[in-house]
Amino acid sequence: MALPPPSDAWRQTHLGRLMGDALRRFDARVLQLMARDIEVPLALSNLAARAQVGAAHIHITRHLSLAGDRLTELAARAGMTKQAMSSLVDQCAAWGLVTREADPLDARARRVRFTPTGLAWLRAFEDAVAQAEAEFRAEVGEAVATVVAIGLETYGSTGPGS
Numbered sequence: 001m002a003l004p005p006p007s008d009a010w011r012q013t014h015l016g017r018l019m020g021d022a023l024r025r026f027d028a029r030v031l032q033l034m035a036r037d038i039e040v041p042l043a044l045s046n047l048a049a050r051a052q053v054g055a056a057h058i059h060i061t062r063h064l065s066l067a068g069d070r071l072t073e074l075a076a077r078a079g080m081t082k083q084a085m086s087s088l089v090d091q092c093a094a095w096g097l098v099t100r101e102a103d104p105l106d107a108r109a110r111r112v113r114f115t116p117t118g119l120a121w122l123r124a125f126e127d128a129v130a131q132a133e134a135e136f137r138a139e140v141g142e143a144v145a146t147v148v149a150i151g152l153e154t155y156g157s158t159g160p161g162s
Contacts, residue, residue, distance in 0.1 A: 019152075026132055026136070027058055029128075029132045029135065030058070030125065030128040030129055030132050031058075031128075033127070033128035033131055033132065034121075034124050034125060034128045037124040037127065037128065056084075056088055057088060057091070057092065058125075059078040059080060059085075059088065060074070060078070060085075060088055060089065060092050060097070060098065060112075061121065061122060061125045062078070063077040063078040064098065064112060064113075064114060066114070067113075068101070068111040068112055068113035068114075069111060069112055070103065070109050070110070070111055070112075071085055071086055071089065071110065071112060074089075074112055089112050092118070096115055096117045096118070097114065097115060097117060097118035097121055098112050098113060098114055098115060098118050099112075099113055099115050100112055100113075101113055133145075
């Protein structure tokens, strides 16, 4: 006797899927807000408006420290390979967001740093994130938003199986 086919509903409703969907929606809203921000250089806001800047590019914005980082540090912080991050850095450098400079601690290494344009982009990112968070709070309610934030912070700060 053949086994019945497994249920497929769980694939649409498990926590990982829900978090991924929410993150994509949040990042899309942040980019939409940045595309409208008058402080963002026009060329960059046009890229954001035409969806040329994506979630992968946000990794640099989220993870590059203000002091700059070596590519390997930046890739590790973003959870990406060094090769993938290098490609993103090259693209962001072409857009004028970041630059590669000599590392003062190691002449063989290079540090990725924000340019003045990149810092303007970072400020716009901060404003857009704050607005997107406010919209999230308004949509789900303050109590739910607080519980979600605490839960995600706790879950993200522990390792697998902890």
